[in-house]
Amino acid sequence: MAGGPILRVFRVVMAGAVTAAVTTVAGCGGGLHAAPRSSRSLRVGLVYDIGGRGDKSYNDAAAAGIDEAKRNLTGMRAREVGAAPGEPAARKVERVRALAAAGYNPIIAVGYSYAPALAQVAPRFPAMRFAIVDEPTVSGPNITNLLFAEEQGSFLMGAAAEMKSHGREIGFIGGNQSPLVKKFEVGYVQGAKHVNPRARIEIADLAGGRDLSGFCRPDMARKVARRMYRSGADVIYQVAGASGAGVFRAARRNGAWAIGVDYDQAKSADPGVRDVILTSMVKRIDIAIYDYLADIVDGTVTSGRIVYDLKLGGVDYSLTGGHIADIQPRLEQLKQEIVYGRVKVSPG
Amino acid sequence: MSGRTSEYGGFLDRMLGRVRLGGWLAVAAPVIAVVFAVLITSVVLLAAGKDPVEAFTTLADYGTQPRSMALILNTGVMYYISALAVAVGFRMNLFNIGVDGQYRLAAVVAAGLGGAAVVPGVLNLVLVVVVAVLVGALWSAIAGLLRVYRGVSEVISTIMLNAIATGFGSWLVTEHLGVLTGNDLGTRPIPDDAHMPGIPLIAGSPVLVNGFIVVAVLLGIAYWVVLNRTRFGFELRATGKSESAAVASGVSVKKMIIVTMVMSGAVAGLIGMPELLGASYKYSNNFPAGLGFTGIAIALLGRNSPVGMAVGALLWSFLDNSSNQLQLLDISKEIVQIMQGVVVLSVIVAYELVHRYRLVAEQRRVSRELAAPQQAPKAEAAA
Numbered sequence: 001m002a003g004g005p006i007l008r009v010f011r012v013v014m015a016g017a018v019t020a021a022v023t024t025v026a027g028c029g030g031g032l033h034a035a036p037r038s039s040r041s042l043r044v045g046l047v048y049d050i051g052g053r054g055d056k057s058y059n060d061a062a063a064a065g066i067d068e069a070k071r072n073l074t075g076m077r078a079r080e081v082g083a084a085p086g087e088p089a090a091r092k093v094e095r096v097r098a099l100a101a102a103g104y105n106p107i108i109a110v111g112y113s114y115a116p117a118l119a120q121v122a123p124r125f126p127a128m129r130f131a132i133v134d135e136p137t138v139s140g141p142n143i144t145n146l147l148f149a150e151e152q153g154s155f156l157m158g159a160a161a162e163m164k165s166h167g168r169e170i171g172f173i174g175g176n177q178s179p180l181v182k183k184f185e186v187g188y189v190q191g192a193k194h195v196n197p198r199a200r201i202e203i204a205d206l207a208g209g210r211d212l213s214g215f216c217r218p219d220m221a222r223k224v225a226r227r228m229y230r231s232g233a234d235v236i237y238q239v240a241g242a243s244g245a246g247v248f249r250a251a252r253r254n255g256a257w258a259i260g261v262d263y264d265q266a267k268s269a270d271p272g273v274r275d276v277i278l279t280s281m282v283k284r285i286d287i288a289i290y291d292y293l294a295d296i297v298d299g300t301v302t303s304g305r306i307v308y309d310l311k312l313g314g315v316d317y318s319l320t321g322g323h324i325a326d327i328q329p330r331l332e333q334l335k336q337e338i339v340y341g342r343v344k345v346s347p348g
Numbered sequence: 349m350s351g352r353t354s355e356y357g358g359f360l361d362r363m364l365g366r367v368r369l370g371g372w373l374a375v376a377a378p379v380i381a382v383v384f385a386v387l388i389t390s391v392v393l394l395a396a397g398k399d400p401v402e403a404f405t406t407l408a409d410y411g412t413q414p415r416s417m418a419l420i421l422n423t424g425v426m427y428y429i430s431a432l433a434v435a436v437g438f439r440m441n442l443f444n445i446g447v448d449g450q451y452r453l454a455a456v457v458a459a460g461l462g463g464a465a466v467v468p469g470v471l472n473l474v475l476v477v478v479v480a481v482l483v484g485a486l487w488s489a490i491a492g493l494l495r496v497y498r499g500v501s502e503v504i505s506t507i508m509l510n511a512i513a514t515g516f517g518s519w520l521v522t523e524h525l526g527v528l529t530g531n532d533l534g535t536r537p538i539p540d541d542a543h544m545p546g547i548p549l550i551a552g553s554p555v556l557v558n559g560f561i562v563v564a565v566l567l568g569i570a571y572w573v574v575l576n577r578t579r580f581g582f583e584l585r586a587t588g589k590s591e592s593a594a595v596a597s598g599v600s601v602k603k604m605i606i607v608t609m610v611m612s613g614a615v616a617g618l619i620g621m622p623e624l625l626g627a628s629y630k631y632s633n634n635f636p637a638g639l640g641f642t643g644i645a646i647a648l649l650g651r652n653s654p655v656g657m658a659v660g661a662l663l664w665s666f667l668d669n670s671s672n673q674l675q676l677l678d679i680s681k682e683i684v685q686i687m688q689g690v691v692v693l694s695v696i697v698a699y700e701l702v703h704r705y706r707l708v709a710e711q712r713r714v715s716r717e718l719a720a721p722q723q724a725p726k727a728e729a730a731a
Contacts, residue, residue, distance in 0.1 A: 059532055079675075079678075080673040080675075080677060081672060081676070081681075082675065082681055084637075084668070084671065084681065084684075085637070086636055086638040086640065087636060087668075088423060088426075088627065088635030088636040089623075089626075089627060089634050089636075090419065090422065090423070090627055090670065091423075091668070091672070092634075094419060094669070094672055095672045098672045098673060098676060099676070102676055112532055113532070113633070113634050115532065135527060178528075179528075213518075213522075265595075304580050
């Protein structure tokens with residue numbers, strides 16, 4: 001993880017320099033209509049979901065990508081526009097439209113709630129580029145969907161859990177039974193079985209169907225985790241949002257491991273439980289946004305879905321705490337095998 | 349200091365617009381309020397290092413474009429209906445804080461039913477509206493019954509019912525009515541033939557005005573007629589001014605409380621309809637929330653008068669809609685909330701000042717008349 005971003009930055013800076021000097025033909029797959037431009041003229045519009053910059057979560061990850069781009073893509077300017085809680089859908093449409101009308105290009109929408117806005121506005125501005133994070137359904141010749149291969153990151157979590165487990169059980173706690181959570185679970189199980197075909201994995205969901213309440217029930221998560229730890233699990237991977245805090249508490253109580261999700265939770269969780277977090281499956285929204293902007297500068301941007309996987313650095317594992325230092329070489333090797341396609345992870 | 353004489357009412361009566369101002373005073377109060385609001389907002393903008401002139405020019409520019417006007421009307425329609433729902437209670441001293449829960453629950457149930465399309469076309473539209481009104485009325489009636497039979501303050505019960513409506517609504521969507529589109533969980537979309545048609549009210553605007561503007565105008569007229577020209581309205585206002593006096597003149601306060609809560613809830617049921625039948629066609633996580641609380645602010649701003657609330661709703665909607673434009677100027681979107689808060693406070697303060705001015709002026713006049721044959725009572729004028 002440490003080497004990734006720096007290498008990319010280097011690549012992007014180099015690529016930017018090359019493009020600025022030599023006008024290459026914008027080409028492949030729904031590429032930009034115009035010749036690539038230097039980042040000097042780039043005025044990026046970024047629309048946030050509720051919370052906006054400073055939410056220490058989703059939006060902040062996007063903000064980090066923009067900040068990184070501002071530092072490295074010389075002359076790039078960005079205008080960030082936030083959402084108000086409870087606003088009608090029309091205001092999201094207007095927000096994107098106002099940015100487009102003011103000449104901001106490209107426009108990046110953070111979060112699925114902007115899907116209807118992009119669907120409406122993007123066709124009106126065919127010469128401009130739009131991107132949306134985490135939303136596959138909206139499409140168009142000038143829309144890029146920035147998606148993440150959560151199953152690949154979860155595969156590594158399953159592998160790490162099984163390597164760290166003392167030949168006993170490992171657990172998975174999901175917030176609900178939605179397809180999204182299933183994707184994490186499927187990857188996790190594949191990873192564990194890859195390391196040990198006879199791995200025993202206990203799976204529990206905090207809520208049925210697509211009930212979102214499972215993502216904010218730390219008390220319930222704690223109970224479920226305690227039961228799992230007592231029945232022999234020694235590592236639990238939680239994909240349960242705010243409920244994850246309960247899993248960390250149970251892990252601390254039982255002297256066992258837990259695995260974080262989305263962010264490096266060994267840095268963001270309650271300080272009292274940070275040392276039980278073995279590693280975290282990090283989703284690098286910042287890298288996705290940075291890469292998208294770099295591709296715009298390079299003139300290599302494409303439309304449609306781009307899945308940020310292990311190869312593109314969109315999902316990864318964290319090293320904070322140094323708990324997986326002993327197995328890191330094996331994890332790294334596994335990661336490379338996935339990157340080079342020798343190990344296939346099915347999204348379920 | 350307040351309520352010195354019954355003619356001028358207490359502070360609450362004056363704040364809720366139950367005491368009328370006449371002549372030039374009726375004009376002075378809103379003008380003072382606007383001047384206050386502009387001054388305070390300018391100070392805030394200056395403190396934030398922004399140019400107030402640029403900000404107000406941008407606002408004026410934005411507000412005068414046909415497209416923005418249509419958008420302002422569309423949001424304003426929802427705000428106005430919400431304000432009316434709140435005002436019905438306010439006029440009787442009933443604080444229906446539950447308008448928010450009432451309209452959201454009504455919208456969930458109505459959206460689920462509309463998406464199922466049990467009846468075709470326009471009938472479906474009518475059914476959706478009727479069901480929304482019924483759900484709003486029933487949910488609000490719970491608070492009315494609790495107040496009448498158990499003496500539970502409607503402020504407390506409606507706040508709690510808001511929380512229950514949130515939970516109940518999301519349970520309905522996740523367990524029964526919801527379908528997943530991408531990551532968005534919402535009710536099944538209402539079929540095209542049951543949509544509320546838009547009106548090309550504003551020339552040159554590509555955005556149509558929501559058809560519910562007609563409903564909102566009719567509701568505003570009905571509000572005025574019922575309150576000022578019917579026996580029920582008279583009893584409602586009388587109960588609001590003095591419960592004991594109303595009882596003495598034969599008004600059943602219990603009945604009035606329940607009927608008023610039901611009416612307030614029925615109107616609340618309509619708040620989500622412009623969005624549901626004219627814009628989103630489904631209830632999802634993106635459905636506007638908090639409109640009930642906006643309605644409280646606008647009812648205060650408009651002093652419960654049908655015209656005042658219309659002006660307030662449009663002003664509020666204008667400020668909300670311009671937040672995108674202000675952010676393009678690098679002015680934080682929170683400035684809009686500051687402006688809205690300042691406007692409400694300015695209106696309350698300005699009207700109170702004008703009322704007190706009138707009170708003092710009146711007392712001076714009276715003491716002058718009394719002083720003509722004898723000595724002036726100095727103590728009174730010193731107030």
